[in-house]
Amino acid sequence: PMSDMPASVAAYYDALNAHDAAAAARLYRTDGTHEEANSGAARAGHAALEKGLAGFFGFMPDVQWMPEKTIRAGDHVAVFYRMTGTARGRAIRLDGMHLFDLDGAALSATRDFWDMAALRAQLA
Secondary structure, eight states: OGGGSOHHHHHHHHHHHTTOHHHHHHTEEEEEEEEETTTOOEEESHHHHHHHHHHHHHHSTTOEEEEEEEEEETTEEEEEEEEEEEETTEEEEEEEEEEEEEETTEEEEEEEEEOHHHHHHHHO
């Protein structure tokens, strides 16, 4: 699935799986944004994006994303993924989808879709 992706999207998953929040944030435009579709919570700019990812890596220190399917529509890319890891001593396995908006080689925006009820059930 990584071979189907634009280089910046593949680099994003490489940075996430290396738990390198700074490298992931640098892939965005300086005014790039990330939104959690569940809550509408959004972050903008490299510092906020890096802080958000670093916090998530603290919550789930062994987290990994496995891209499973990529659909590209011009400057928009949907990637269906499986996320696995451990949080609060519990094994987590969650399916989700990232939507990427590209601006040349940079990410201008990402949105992350996943099921909050499924995560809560696994943490319970």
